[in-house]
Amino acid sequence: MTCSLAPPPSVVAERLAAEAGRPLDACVGNADGSVLMLRHAFPAAQGTLGEGSALRIGLLTAGGGALYQRTALGRIAQPWRTGTFNVVLPDCPGEFRSPPLALLGLAIDARHLQGHGVRLEQLHRAASALHDDPVIASVLGALWHCAEAHAGSAAFFEHGVELVLKRLAGLPVAAPATRRALSPTHLKRVQELIDAHLGDDLGVARMAQEVGQEASGFSRGFRLATGMTPYAYLTWRRMEAAKPMLLAGRSVTEVALAMGYANPGKFAAAFRRVTGQAPSRWADTATR
Template sequence: MTLSLTPAPSDAPGEAAALALDGLVTLAELPEVWIRHQALAPFQMEYDGRRPMVIFLFNAAQPARGGPAFPRGAFSLLVPGEPRRLESAEPVETLAVAFSPREGIRLPAVSTPPPGTVDPGVHALAHEVRRVLLTEGDEARAYLERLTDTLITRAAQVAGGAPARRRPDLAPFNLRRVQEHIDSRLPERITVDELAAVAGLSRGYFSRAFHAATGESPHQFILARRLAEARQRLDAGADDLSLLAIQTGFSSHAHLTTAFGHAFGMAPQAYRRRMAGLAAPDSEPR
């Protein structure tokens, strides 16, 4: 992967000529993918339409030539054969991902979706691409390749160009991100819509793909993680079960007790007594 903090040359991502902005543009070249991130600054790009390209806006922007403003998180999928000039009337932070056409990605006939479209999956993926690009560099090459591939796939799905796969598939890095998100928010309410957004997938597709990858529904997996955390805290000496229920995302002491009993065959109190007995030294010499 080649990273640069210099202005984008005229043959950079998507063969798009951009304003020369010293120190504000980061470029990355991967196999069949070209990435250009521009920090908050005046934006102008001549897109010649030779390669498809995803353009993402990290903040709201007003087109220089008038028209409705684009909201923060808006994106477009530009298709070959449609050269255009992209210019903002005010500073904007952008991510451009150009790519060679590939098998499994069916591009729409015209650039789409409509200007101003916001998708939670594209939003989450674009932010992760930016983070990896700006903070991890060459060490994250493989991750960045998979990440941009997922971003391209999701953008094409939203644009209506990607065919549905016969078997739902959740990439390993996406599964890891979902699992980490769940573990970091166990005390809170976690919804399937929220997890689907983290994975960059629709709710229905994510549910099927998650079950195919883990053998459990998202709800079952979240419950198992909460129970595992509760058991670990009991092992560590937790004794206030009402507080433990709150810390692990159960609605009440009774809810925790019921779920724990179904999973482990005993109530939390009985489990705690059993663990305490196993940890105590023998009272009689052998």
């Protein structure tokens, strides 16, 4: 085992460094370079994944947020939290979008898997969701700390890798996603975000980011919690904020600009949809 915390010469190390766009922060591996551990900080990114011949396990140690990952094995769209990990199989192409994060990773060349009697089909379940498994997290941490302390051995390293692989193969099938309303805490955060940016170009993606969710799942949860889509709620809040401005005698154009509408006609149409009246008529009626 290489314990110098310098990247051992291997195709796996070279590919990972190329994807990161710079040398890996710290890296250790076995003698032939077929198994590699790394610690590295990655910026927010999106692109393709699953290329190459290595099984990858990424344990989140810092950062995190909404992760999107899609392959032939399924789709992951959920918050990535510290202590949980994802799995990417070799030669299983797909796409991803990830937040800024720091990982403790393990990459194992497919040929090395055969020596542990592990078939890739046994790992399909592991690649279909994020996982919170304290045993795998503890083993990865122990392997890394031993390498840092120069206390590891080749036998210890191989035993740890074998334990991780067997644990991965036995992970339970992920439960199908259920439709759940946005929690009261998350709903309050989004409502506060909306009220603070009524005049800005605030999209669903930004609202979802506030609570660490993918946009589509966030929209469903928001609608279950409020009975309205995020855009409909934003429009309603804008119209509620516009009412006192209209009553104060400000022009429709002024109010439209304050509520983020460059076109007063679009503001008037939105106001009519929400209240059933044009802005000027509503103001006249309200002051009688």
